[in-house]
Amino acid sequence: MRKKKKKSSVTKGEKILYGSAIFAFFLTSVLQIFCGTNIGNLKMEVEKVKYEITDQEKKNESLTMKVSELTSFDKVKDIVKDMGLEYNNDNIIIINQN
Numbered sequence: 001m002r003k004k005k006k007k008s009s010v011t012k013g014e015k016i017l018y019g020s021a022i023f024a025f026f027l028t029s030v031l032q033i034f035c036g037t038n039i040g041n042l043k044m045e046v047e048k049v050k051y052e053i054t055d056q057e058k059k060n061e062s063l064t065m066k067v068s069e070l071t072s073f074d075k076v077k078d079i080v081k082d083m084g085l086e087y088n089n090d091n092i093i094i095i096n097q098n
Contacts, residue, residue, distance in 0.1 A: 010018075069075065080086075
């Protein structure tokens, strides 16, 4: 008696299709993990830059206040007096910057 070979119900094309699907699933999973870590790193960099911007804005505000304080009329008047100069209101020109 001859033994009959049992034919597989899965064809060669189906095997290729299933193999391709498994490979695509694996590749998608790897890409998702890789992209997720890159997005996490980018979010950390954005937060770091936001912090640096906030810190610089505080420094700028502080310096602006110092400039306003140093250029106030009373301060200039005191410096002029200390230098032995005379205050003359006719020689003062006010420049407005917009």
